[in-house]
Amino acid sequence: MNSAVLRLRPLGIDTHREFVIYMRRDCHVCRAEGFQAQTRVQVTLGKRRIIATLNVIDSDILALDEASLSASGWPALGAAPGDEVDVSHAPTVDSLSSMRAKVYGHRLDAPALKAIIGDVAAGRYSDIHIAAFLSACAGGRMDLQETIDLTRAMVDVGDRIDWGRSPIADKHCVGGLPGNRTTPIVVAIAVAAGLTMPKTSSRAITSPAGTADVMETLTRVDLDLPQMRKVVEREGGCFVWGGSLSLSPADDILIRVERPLDIDSDAQLVASVLSKKIAAGATHALIDIPVGPTAKVRSDEDAARLQTLLEQVASAHGILLRVVRTHGTQPVGRGIGPALEAHDVLAVLRGAASAPVDLRMRSLALAGELLEFCGHSLPGTGHSEAWRLLDSGAAWDKFQAICEAQGGLRTPGVAALRSPIVAERSGYVAGIDSRRLARVAKLAGAPDAATAGLELHVGLGDPVERGQPLFTLHAQAPGELTYAKEYLGTHPIITLGDEVAR
Structure with missing residues (x-):
């Protein structure tokens, strides 16, 4: 047996679009290569290869000669259960030095940004590296030329359509x-x-x-x-x-990490x-x-x-x-x-x-x-x-x-669970907090649960009677409905006043 080869076994673990490989800590590959948890490794199957983050396992859920991939890794490699993959250290990512320079407040030139975005698009950056880059660029830390160069780099790593006419x-x-x-x-x-x-x-x-x-x-x-x-x-x-x-494929990778960070500089x-x-x-x-x-x-x-x-x-x-x-x-x-x-x-x-x-x-x-x-x-x-x-x-x-x-027009679904949120007093709608509203809709399950969210029943200036529904929560799972209600208990969304808001 090749000392770096392991047989794939599905475990059904979803890490969204991040590539993760699971291996026994005591398997021959980890011991021979000195791999530890969070090591970036290259996984090769035939002519396909991906860069993945290693998660180690200390149980017999995998045999010593087995490995598993996160859900997104299987189609990326074109892998099937029982396939043998070669696992090795990931190539050195030189652009990480530029990413670290940005963390320390240095400006990046066009070649540095092109290298970073190229490595992001190629899957060479872990989510941790991407999060560090996004954080380093937030808060007004990128000047105009950097933004121009970042935009160009994101265009250049993907396809570009020419429709042959104008306007588009x-x-x-x-x-x-x-x-x-x-x-x-x-x-x-x-x-x-x-x-x-x-x-x-x-x-x-x-x-x-x-x-x-x-x-x-x-x-x-x-x-x-x-x-x-x-x-x-x-x-x-x-x-x-x-x-x-x-089209600008790096952007979708950056967005995937931006979502849990909840930043958008x-x-x-x-x-x-x-x-x-x-x-x-x-x-x-x-x-x-x-x-x-x-x-x-x-x-x-x-x-x-x-x-x-x-x-x-x-x-x-x-x-x-x-x-x-x-x-x-x-x-x-x-x-x-x-x-x-x-x-x-x-x-x-x-x-x-x-x-x-x-x-x-x-x-x-x-x-x-x-x-x-x-x-x-x-x-x-x-x-x-x-x-x-x-x-x-x-x-x-x-x-x-x-x-x-595009494939036919469908009728949107409806949520299995609905719960009205009522006014605790009479008055007029004086304010609606859009950020908190978005937050409670996400706690209810949106956008992953397509039918989840909330339905508004009032707008600014509307008169409201005590007990009248202000909005209705929509959810697919009882737990998510509970999360949303718990959030509302300490984070009011709709403010009521005694006079019409002007």
């Missing part, structure tokens, strides 16, 4: 406002107007749902590049999860957003920045700083960009969570009487802005054109056509 439209919200699911509606209106809009979206980072999470409750979003091209050429637009494509946000737009071939990008006391962007000063950074980085990469600042004082729509937000989107597109008015109006405003920005509508006429396309049913028809081209 895109729209993005920087987030921080629960329920603000305008993108599917804007895409439907824009494509119905004749614009080309190949929309790629990320999953949630710090929110209860991302556009990809919402659209996945309605249709297939994990299209590869040829499939995406086919849908766009046929219908003019698409709704695709960026993680299924090789300006530089990383800008590089993430713009690298995806550039790689997807966008020529015109409309960016929505909600501003509010509990939104991601809390003040006009913060919004101005982020807007300037977005505009400067976009200009350096030759993409036209327009920023729209919107009100972020309260959530949008009623549903918070993938399926609940999908129900709101469908209601707006179908013109249902029950559709959330605020979601409809925000979508129309952004769609109108995009139509004018891309030259489809004359200045001042975009909003009325967007209104016409939505009310005529043209946007709904186009939305259905795109979903059918």
